[in-house]
Amino acid sequence: MEPQTGKKPADKPWFDPAAPFIRQSSHTNDVAIIGGGIAGASCCHALNQRGIKTTLFEQQDTLASGASGNPIGMLEPYITADNSLSGQFYQAGYQHSRNLVRQLLAEGEDVEAAFCGVLSLPANPRDATRQQAILDRLSHAPKADTPTSVQHLDPKAASDVLGLSVSVGGLFYTDAGWVNPPSLCRVLAKQARMKQGIHIARITHIQGGGARLHDQQGSHLGDFGAVIIAGAMETAHFAQTRWMRDYMIALRGQISCFSNALLGDLKVNCVLSHKGYLTPERAGLHVFGATFDRHANNTDITENDHAANITQLSLAVPDLAARLKAGALGGRAGLRTTTPDHLPLIGPAPDYAAYLDAYPDLDKGRYYARYCSAPYHKDVYVCTGFGARGMIGAPLAATIIANQIAGRKPPLPPLVQEALHPARYIVRAIKRGLLTP
Ligand SMILES: Cc1cc2nc3c(=O)[nH]c(=O)nc-3n(C[C@H](O)[C@H](O)[C@H](O)COP(=O)(O)OP(=O)(O)OC[C@H]3O[C@@H](n4cnc5c(N)ncnc54)[C@H](O)[C@@H]3O)c2cc1C
Numbered sequence: 091m092e093p094q095t096g097k098k099p100a101d102k103p104w105f106d107p108a109a110p111f112i113r114q115s116s117h118t119n120d121v122a123i124i125g126g127g128i129a130g131a132s133c134c135h136a137l138n139q140r141g142i143k144t145t146l147f148e149q150q151d152t153l154a155s156g157a158s159g160n161p162i163g164m165l166e167p168y169i170t171a172d173n174s175l176s177g178q179f180y181q182a183g184y185q186h187s188r189n190l191v192r193q194l195l196a197e198g199e200d201v202e203a204a205f206c207g208v209l210s211l212p213a214n215p216r217d218a219t220r221q222q223a224i225l226d227r228l229s230h231a232p233k234a235d236t237p238t239s240v241q242h243l244d245p246k247a248a249s250d251v252l253g254l255s256v257s258v259g260g261l262f263y264t265d266a267g268w269v270n271p272p273s274l275c276r277v278l279a280k281q282a283r284m285k286q287g288i289h290i291a292r293i294t295h296i297q298g299g300g301a302r303l304h305d306q307q308g309s310h311l312g313d314f315g316a317v318i319i320a321g322a323m324e325t326a327h328f329a330q331t332r333w334m335r336d337y338m339i340a341l342r343g344q345i346s347c348f349s350n351a352l353l354g355d356l357k358v359n360c361v362l363s364h365k366g367y368l369t370p371e372r373a374g375l376h377v378f379g380a381t382f383d384r385h386a387n388n389t390d391i392t393e394n395d396h397a398a399n400i401t402q403l404s405l406a407v408p409d410l411a412a413r414l415k416a417g418a419l420g421g422r423a424g425l426r427t428t429t430p431d432h433l434p435l436i437g438p439a440p441d442y443a444a445y446l447d448a449y450p451d452l453d454k455g456r457y458y459a460r461y462c463s464a465p466y467h468k469d470v471y472v473c474t475g476f477g478a479r480g481m482i483g484a485p486l487a488a489t490i491i492a493n494q495i496a497g498r499k500p501p502l503p504p505l506v507q508e509a510l511h512p513a514r515y516i517v518r519a520i521k522r523g524l525l526t527p
Pocket of ligand 1: 128
């Protein structure tokens with residue numbers, strides 16, 4: 091006899107929102123955030139905006155010491171021709187980040203950014219077809235659904251807009267640009283209680299709700315109403331999140347920089363995005379790159395990677411690339427945290443073993459069955475996996491978690507939020523018969 095209580099599979103109880111801690115009698119209503127990159131700083135800001143106090147723990151002595159420490163991050167729309175779920179998330183994320191940075195600038199905050207436009211050139215015929223399909227989709231979309239203002243430029247107009255000669259035309263996103271991630275992190279986290287130079291080693295649960303943080307020596311670092319783990323690859327270092335290691339991939343990347351003096355009379359007017367990217371001058375330097383390497387997880391700067399960046403740049407602007415020498419470049423390397431489906435992990439931390447117990451037969455397609463609500467590690471959330479798009483993904487992701495913690499309505503349609511939910515990997519694996527309790 092099948093159980094008559096619980097939710098139907100169509101209700102997808104495995105993606106239910108977590109209970110907001112604010113409604114519980116917890117030890118404290120502060121939220122702890124682990125990780126001082128763009129993900130953690132955005133969570134501080136989103137919670138502070140909702141009247142919730144935050145404490146930010148960063149193991150290094152300064153914010154933005156990981157991937158978010160690059161001098162420039164592109165704010166480029168990510169639009170898909172078919173309006174896929176990833177396209178919907180990053181499209182909304184781009185709009186959110188652009189508006190947020192604009193608002194912070196208007197409020198006189200010390201964020202370094204420029205909305206100089208992004209010229210996106212196709213790297214191959216497939217890219218060119220994709221750009222045409224994007225233009226077609228946007229031209230038929232209602233104005234409210236159009237994330238950005240975009241024009242198609244021929245090679246001459248593209249060269250004029252960029253300030254350097256290019257041989258192909260492409261899309262020009264007029265309201266896009268770049269941001270200096272460390273300055274954005276500092277501003278987003280400025281209302282948080284700052285705990286730098288502290289590595290969080292363990293999270294334990296407090297009877298009745300909330301989370302207690304501990305360092306490596308086992309010292310107790312405070313009690314919080316909830317904790318958000320925004321530690322990039324290290325997000326999976328905790329007992330509650332260890333299973334996520336199987337769904338997180340480190341992708342090393344190196345950027346290269348050259349002095350503005352090298353350009354002589356030329357001026358790069360906007361961001362160039364091709365297979366890689368080139369940015370306008372900031373602090374006397376231009377940034378270009380970046381490499382993608384799955385097989386390295388160190389952050390040493392190598393001449394080989396500079397040479398790879400020059401080769402990549404030469405495909406779009408050969409005259410400029412010919413002036414660059416790998417041995418004379420500056421740079422920075424970091425690790426991108428990616429996932430197999432290229433979408434981030436955003437939401438409450440699923441209790442892996444309890445999921446296997448609660449939903450053991452999802453592969454059987456028993457549509458009449460009834461299931462319990464999602465079993466989470468109470469008051470523990472994750473916010474990571476932004477790959478190469480942290481600047482346009484993390485600020486919106488932070489609002490998803492902050493709304494859940496504050497018991498507010500989700501900012502995105504259910505299907506998009508489900509596509510970001512950390513439990514999607516457990517549910518998919520059970521449905522494919524790959525996991526058994
Ligand atoms: C070469 C390169 C170029 C890029 N270019 C762009 C771009 O143009 N546009 C764009 O949108 N994105 C870009 N990205 C991607 C972007 O930088 C990342 O998506 C983003 O920085 C990820 O932010 P994060 O906060 O998740 O991770 P991080 O910035 O890595 O922050 C994680 C932080 O958590 C801390 N931490 C981890 N564990 C603990 C612990 N246990 N206790 C305390 N602290 C802890 C770490 O010290 C670190 O500071 C680029 C990335 C690279 C590598």
